[in-house]
Amino acid sequence: MNHLPGNVDGQLAQVGVAHGPITFNYHAAEAVLSAAGRRLNQVPRPPRSFVNRHRALAELDEVLAADDFPGCPIGVFSGLPGIGKTAAASQWAHINHQRFPGGQLFIDFAQLRSGAGADVSEALAICLRALGVHDQYLPVGFAERTALYRDLSAERGGMLVVLDDVTRPAQVTPLVPQGPRSALLATSTWRLGELVLDGATLLQLDVLDPDSAVELLSAVCGHQRIADEPDAAKRLVELCGGLPIAVRLCGARLLTHPRLTIGELVVELSDEQSRLSRIAVSSAHEERTMSAALELAYRDLPETAARMYRMLGHLPGLSFDTAVAAVAAGLATAEEAKETLDVLERASLLSVMEDRRYALHSLVRLHAREMSLAQDPPSAARETVGRVLGHYRLLTVLADLAIRADRLRITDTAEITTAAEAFSAPGEEASTGVGPFAGTDDPGRDALCWLEAERSNILAVLRAAAELGFARPVWQTVEAFTVLFLHHRHLADWRESSELGIDAARGDGAVAAEARLRSLASRPHMDLGQDERAKEHLDIAERLAVESGHVVLQASVQEFAGRYWDRHEPSRAVDAYRASLALNAEAGEVRGEALARYFLGCAQSAAGDHMTALTTLRRARTALLSLGDYRMAARALADTGRTKARLGDTVDAIVDLSRAAADLRRSRAFHYEAQAVEDLAGLLEDPEEVRACLRRALVIYEEGGSPRAAAVLARLTAG
Structure with a gap:
């Protein structure tokens, strides 16, 4: 007889002899529904400080x-x-x-x-x-x-x-x-x-907008703290990048440290090197950090994606394309980079922008850099920036050549453009000539658009590379990059880029390059009203150009000096342009001679010799047209119109300035278009036409950060 002491839960069978299998079907009966009358409510309550969404x-x-x-x-x-x-x-x-x-x-x-x-x-x-x-x-x-x-x-x-x-x-x-x-x-x-x-x-889900982020901060640390330091609160959530967990952690830290002001926390977080570690809150039981939250996503990455993630942490700039990512990670093909970027996108560690470029959240970038510093050799940051700088140097030089192949350059572009044979944009065959800008209806236009789109990234790469001591590739990139600013007057960026290039050329011992970049740097300084600084650059440039023995460079520096004297002593401007004209003629530099003649005509008109100026400007325009330099030819036409206006020939002046403004707009020389339409407004009689001209000039000046915007706005508001 079987004996089973104690209590038994569930099915029990006492069997002496069993022939065949025994099956119990009990789930439907006994599984049961001890919870049948109880309403399940397992989802945690949302945080009290939940905002927006x-x-x-x-x-x-x-x-x-x-x-x-x-x-x-x-x-x-x-x-x-x-x-x-x-x-x-x-x-x-x-x-x-x-x-x-x-x-x-x-x-x-x-x-x-x-x-x-x-x-x-x-x-x-x-x-x-x-x-x-x-x-x-x-x-x-x-x-x-x-x-x-x-x-x-x-x-x-x-x-x-x-x-x-x-x-x-x-x-x-x-x-x-x-x-x-x-x-x-x-x-x-x-x-x-x-x-x-x-x-x-x-x-x-995306990051919070600034107002919602401040609202979240207020909900965590208290409304009075925000009311006491509203500007600091806005800066704090900006440093958090609108990421809710970062805002919450900062709010919790402020709450648990009543004597810590928002402004003091902002100062702490302003140091990129320690920002992630300071976005944290500690208690007796645990510490919650921003780094720990990102670590959860990072640890699930496959090795190839993890390595690219770390290299992207060293990448300067706000956005990047597939080619830049491939270069940064040292991958062989754009296709391999695209596959890896897809993994990072699926992991939500980067985002894809509307133009199909990629971007890392600011705190994610810092975390990626932290991971690289912990896992990669100490040289990883320098090597990554160096590869990316080489990529941008090549493309910037190719863009410069596509826009204007025959302008003065100190860089030996042939050494750099040989690499163009190996360059291939994602999904395209390798190309030569003007690289990725070849084979289009207007390579110069496309190159200029590319430079405009990449402007902030190129400048960021130049900053990082200069800090790491990449002297020669920095000044070579800056020299080519200047072509953008000759068309689009981003004055603050132009000034910064020039100063980076000058320092790099001086560090490289490149006398001619330093002279060239100093003369070019005089332009943004003058447009910003910093004439004394411009004169300092020009004086040093003139000495270095002579020291270099480069005749065409000497002619170019004289031309830039003439632009300075146009403002301060017109007779010296005429002398400077005549010197430039002679030096260009000596060197057989046809385009340089045409440019010097154009500026000479402008100076002659400013000095009151209008009839001579008209002859000089017409000769310059003819030469520029024969060289295919339609942008400078349009400028010569605009100054012909200005000279006619000074002679009292208003009708012809309006015709010339109108045509020049249209030509300059087609050439994307917007700064000079603004000057032309502003002068045209002074000749027109129809008030609506005058306002249209001034509105167009105002838009261009404001986009370029020109001080002229204030004067044009005053004319518009005055009636």
Whole structure:
């Protein structure tokens, strides 16, 4: 006789002799519904300081609350670590609590990953327990657990399942509830695009706008703190990049350190080297940091993507394309770089902009740099910047050549452009001539557009490279980069670029290059009203040009000196232009001779010798047209019109200035177009035509940061 002491839970069979298998079918009967009368409410409450996200929550309304959705609707919030995905999901669940009479389940996959046996099967076990299945009745196999979950979720109906911090689609699909009017909401750093095949809608969360970020900071640390230091608060959330977790951590630090002012915290965070470590808050039990949040995303990257991530941390500039990323990471092809960038995008560690360029959040960039400093050789930063500088030097030189091949250069461009044979833009064959700008209807226009689009990035690379001591490639890039500023007057950028180039040329012992860059630097200084600084550059440039023995360079410096004397002593300007004309003629420099003749004509007119000036300007324009230099020819036409106006020939002056303004606009020489239309406004009689001219000039001057904008605005407002 069998004897079984104690209590027994569940099924019991006492069998003497059994022939064949014994099967117990008890799940449907006993699995049971000890939770049948209890409403599930597992989703954590949203943080008290939750702000904004109205648009994201409204989009989720459309996805998860649709009555006519076939099957179970699925929404996925994705975005940077700390962007507020969990908070947004919890907020939506809280607001829509009544829509789901079957209750709300919540699974935190981050906690599952930190424990032993962390997998989808364990997530199913958690759900089954919540639905009333006791541990002794839990199926052991994954397939059996999935089947039971489907049965029970179908019976219950009207459920919301929230899956937090999932990392792959396979963690989502088995947990989709089967009952009517149920829904599933997942959050993930990864984009999980494959879930679209299951009908999911992907919702990308972005950083907070400045006002919402300040509102969040206020909700955490108190409204009075913000009221006491409103400007510092705006700067603080700017340093946080609008990232909610960073704002919360800073707010919590202010709350726990009442004597710490917002301004003092701003000073601390202004140091990039320590910013991430200072975005933190400590308690007796734990320390929460911005670095730790980003580490969660970084540790899941495959090695190739992790290495590119680290190299991008050293990349100067705000945005980059596939070619720059390939160069920064030292990858062989753009295709390989594109695949790796796709991984980083899916991990929400970089974003794709509307023009298909890429960008890293400012705090993500700092984290990537931290990872590189911890894992890569000390030379990694210098090597990355050096590779990127070489890339931009090549393209900037090619752009310069495409815009104006025959202008004076100290750089031996042949040494650099030989690399163009190996250059290939993403998806294009390697090209020669003017590199990636070849084969288009207007290579010069396309090159100028490229320089304009890359302006801030080139300047950032120059800053970083100059600091690291890359002397020669820096001044060579600056010399080529100047062609942009000769067309588009970004005066502050031009001045900064010139100063970087001058310092680099001096450090390289390149006397001719220093003279060239100093003479060019005189232009932005003069346009900014800094004539004394311009004169200092010109005096040194003149001495160095003579020292170099470069005759064409000497002629060019005399031309720039003439531009200075135009303002201060017209007779000396005439002398300077005559000297430039003679030196260019001596060197057989046809274009330089035409330019000197043009400026000589301008000086003659300014000195009152208008008839001689007209003859000189006509000869200069003819020569410039024969050289195909339509931009300078248009300038000569504009000054012909100005000279005619001084002679009292208003009708012809209006014709010349109107035509010159149109030609300059087609040449994208906007600064000189502005000068032409401003002068034209002084000759026209129709008030509406005058205002149209002044409005156009104002737009150009404001975009270029020219002090002339104030004078033009005064003319407009005066009537």
